Amino acid sequence: MKYGLEPVIDHASRILILGTLPGDESLRLGQYYSNPRNQFWRILAMSYDTSIPEAYENRIRFLMSRGLALWDVLKGAHREGSLDSAIRDGIANDFETLFHHYPGISAIGFNGTKAEQLFRRHVIREQGFALPQSVRTEVLPSTSPVPGRNILSLEGKVARWRRFLTDAG
Secondary structure (H helix, E strand, O other), rough: EOEEHHHHHOOOEEEEEEEEOOOOHHHHHHOOOOOOOOOOOHHHHHHHHOOOOOOOOHHHHHHHHEEEEEEEEEOOOOOOOOOOHHHHEEOOOHHHHHHHHHHOEEEEEEHHHHHHHHHHHHHHHOOOOOOOOEEEEEEOOOOOOOOOOOOOOOHHHHHHHHHHHHHHO
16 A cells, blocks of 8 residues: 655645645655656646746745645555556545635646546545535646646646636636
8 A cells, every 4th residue: 555645735725736646756755746757847837937946845835835735636545656547445535624724725626637536436426525616626637757548748738737727826
């Protein structure tokens, strides 16, 4: 069983970006989106037309300054390697408590289709969590380096992420 990371969030966070479960490199380092091939930090930098520092603590400061929070749908799961398609026996994070403590969240961006599917299955159906009606959700193109069914160019991904971040922020 692999277990994920704690959320990166504060009371000024308005937009929650949800992945599935951190990959092996992120778990090893205890840092979100640590695989250098993952496009997450690059897409954020391009979406905001800025550079993002390499040091993780500075990346977290960047997120906080933009009202962004990070977490994953799953608290833990069985998974060989880092592929989302290999996730088995997922255990969801506690979103009821998260939304209770951080009521300022007004939007959720799912980092890929799999994150949204796991949220619907494990959080909404199994836990019976009712997302507040005021919270907008959107499935964003995955930042994973592994191509999925709906392959977009980097520029196409950035355009979708930028629109969501602008509209939700």
